[in-house]
Every structure is written in structure tokens, then in C-alpha cells.
Amino acid sequence: xxxxVKSKILLFNQxxxxxxxxxxxxxxxxxxxxxxxxxxxxxxxxxxxxxSIQELFGVKIVSSTSVCWQKIEKFLFLVSIGNNYFRKLKYxxxxxxKGIPLTxxxxxxxxxxxxxxxxxxxxxxxxVINPGAIIGDNCIVNTSASVDHDCYLGNHLxxxxxxxxxxxxxxxxxxxxxxxxxxxxxxxxxxxCKVGAGSVVNKDLPDGVTAYGVPARVQKSNLIIxxx
Ligand SMILES: CC(C)(COP(=O)(O)OP(=O)(O)OC[C@H]1O[C@@H](n2cnc3c(N)ncnc32)[C@H](O)[C@@H]1OP(=O)(O)O)[C@@H](O)C(=O)NCCC(=O)NCCS
Numbered sequence: 222x223x224x225x226v227k228s229k230i231l232l233f234n235q236x237x238x239x240x241x242x243x244x245x246x247x248x249x250x251x252x253x254x255x256x257x258x259x260x261x262x263x264x265x266x267x268x269x270x271x272x273s274i275q276e277l278f279g280v281k282i283v284s285s286t287s288v289c290w291q292k293i294e295k296f297l298f299l300v301s302i303g304n305n306y307f308r309k310l311k312y313x314x315x316x317x318x319k320g321i322p323l324t325x326x327x328x329x330x331x332x333x334x335x336x337x338x339x340x341x342x343x344x345x346x347x348x349v350i351n352p353g354a355i356i357g358d359n360c361i362v363n364t365s366a367s368v369d370h371d372c373y374l375g376n377h378l379x380x381x382x383x384x385x386x387x388x389x390x391x392x393x394x395x396x397x398x399x400x401x402x403x404x405x406x407x408x409x410x411x412x413x414c415k416v417g418a419g420s421v422v423n424k425d426l427p428d429g430v431t432a433y434g435v436p437a438r439v440q441k442s443n444l445i446i447x448x449x
Contacts, residue, residue: 240265241323244311245302246274246282252364253301253343254278256327267301297323299341300359305395309377312341312359322358330362339376357394375412393428402437413443 241262243250246269254277257264267282274282298320302308312322322341326332330348338344339358347365350356354368357376362368364382372386375394380386383401390404393412400418404410409425416422417433426432430439 239321240296242296242298242320243267243280243301244285244298244315245269245300245308246271246277247301247303249303249361250277250301252345253299253325254280256325256343256345259328259346260326262323262325266296297321299323299325299343301343303361303379305377305379305397308359308361309395312377336368345382351388369406381418399433415443 241264243253243264246267250267254264264280267277267280268285268288269282270284272284276282298315299322300308300311302311324338324340324342326344327346329346330344332338332344332350333352333354335352336350336354338350338356339360341359342356342362344350344362345364348362349367350362351368351370353371356362356368356374359377360374361379363380366380366382366384368374368386369388371389373391375392377395378392379397381398381400384398385403387404387406389407391409392398393410393414395412396410396414398404398416399420402416402418402420402422404422408422410416410422411426411428411430413429414426415431416437420433420437421435422432422437426439429443431441431443432439
């Protein structure tokens with residue numbers, strides 16, 4: 222099992238020829254930075270517009286206005302912002318600027334070779350991803366989260382620490398599943414949902430709802446309906 226993970230990391234390392242940049246220097250960035258260091262990915266720069274911080278664990282932080290955007294295509298990037306909405310926004314801006322998304326996998330994560338992990342996604346320490354799982358782009362699979370066989374996860378979503386997705390679960394784009402939540406086999410969680418920490422999801426959830434509890438119940442809808 223260790224061998225499998227190692228070969229995956231070597232693969233990622235071989236692709237890294239250019240400078241690597243993280244966007245966002247908050248708490249989540251520390252976790253990303255640690256995962257990068259542990260997997261021998263050298264982070265050259267962090268971009269953040271908060272002027273009160275100049276460096277994080279020895280990596281220089283600069284404001285977005287001081288970055289030469291014409292040269293951004295020479296950078297690999299990972300958006301190290303926990304909030305799904307802002308992470309997606311920044312990710313899409315950087316793609317337009319021809320940035321190349323970087324995928325980082327902590328070496329202690331157990332990743333099936335029969336799984337697929339998208340571009341710009343971070344898989345943190347102790348996470349487990351089982352065969353047949355497909356994870357989209359710009360996602361966070363946080364510390365010790367598990368994604369069982371044949372799960373299908375969209376883009377820009379966040380599985381918070383200790384989340385357990387059972388086999389065949391589907392999760393839509395931009396959804397946040399809170400710390401320690403459990404999703405039962407075959408359940409579909411919609412896009413742009415928020416699932417509360419510690420919840421047990423035993424029924425499908427439609428797009429755009431906040432649900433929590435054991436069992437999880439829809440508490441509110443986050444979608445704004447506009448008329449054409
Ligand atoms: C579900 C969640 C998104 C709701 O956030 P919110 O809409 O701001 O809700 P509030 O904090 O205003 O709480 C509203 C009510 O729901 C209750 N509640 C909130 N989250 C709950 C949860 N996970 N389980 C049970 N009840 C919960 C609150 O106690 C409160 O009840 P009250 O009205 O009786 O006082 C949030 O509480 C949550 O669980 N987020 C997960 C965050 C997380 O795991 N982050 C990890 C980052 S690494």
C-alpha cells in the first residue's frame with residue numbers, strides 16, 4: 222500500500238517543472254503547505270492580500286497586485302482557501318490567466334490506483350480514497366476523510382476532516398460536508414449544499430440546502446431563485 226502512494230507522488234513530482242504558488246494564506250494554507258512539504262513539492266510563493274502577513278513557515282507571501290500576471294502561465298497553482306465559493310472564484314480566475322492547477326496528495330493518504338483525482342485538488346493527511354472513486358477539480362479532501370468505492374464527487378467541494386462517504390455516494394459541485402459527517406451508501410448530495418458537522422445523511426439532499434443532525438434534515442435552502 223505504501224508503495225502505491227509513493228509512486229503516485231513521484232508521478233506528481235515529475236510533472237513539476239515550474240514555480241509553485243498557493244493562493245490564500247489562512248489556516249487551510251498551513252495544511253496545504255504541510256502536505257506539499259511532506260510530498261516534496263516546493264512551494265515558491267503564497268499570494269494573499271492580507272497585508273499583515275509576510276511569510277508562512279518560511280514561504281514568502283505577496284499581494285495579488287504585486288504578481289506579474291503575464292507570467293502566471295509559468296506557475297503551477299493550488300488555491301489554498303477553505304471556503305468553496307472563494308476557492309472556485311480564484312481557481313477560475315487563474316485558469317483564465319493560463320495557470321496550471323497542481324494536485325497535492327499527502328504521503329500518508331491511501332489512494333487507490335483505481336481512483337481518479339482532479340486537477341487542483343488537495344488530499345490531506347490520513348485520507349483514504351478507494352477504488353472506482355472519482356473526485357473532481359479544486360476539491361479539498363481534508364484530514365482523515367474517507368471516500369469509499371465508486372463515489373462520484375464534483376468540483377470545488379470540501380470534505381471536512383473525518384468525513385466518511387460510504388460506497389457509491391454522489392456529491393455535487395461546491396458542497397461542503399462538515400467535520401465528522403457520515404453519508405450512507407448510494408446517497409446523492411446535491412450541489413452547493415452544506416451538511417453539518419457530525420451529521421448522518423441517510424436520504425438524498427437536493428441542491429442548495431443546509432442539512433444537519435442525526436439523521437440529517439434539511440434546515441434551509443441557500444439557493445436564490447431569480448425570475449427570467
Ligand atoms: C451546518 C452549518 C453549516 C450551519 O451553519 P449556520 O447556518 O451558520 O447555522 P448556525 O450556526 O446559525 O446554527 C443554527 C442552528 O443549528 C444548530 N446547528 C448548527 N450546526 C449543527 C450541527 N452540525 N449539528 C446539529 N445542530 C447544528 C445550531 O446549534 C443552531 O441551533 P439553535 O438555533 O437551536 O441555536 C454549520 O453549523 C456546520 O456544521 N458547519 C461545519 C463546519 C466544519 O465542519 N468546518 C470544518 C472546516 S475544516
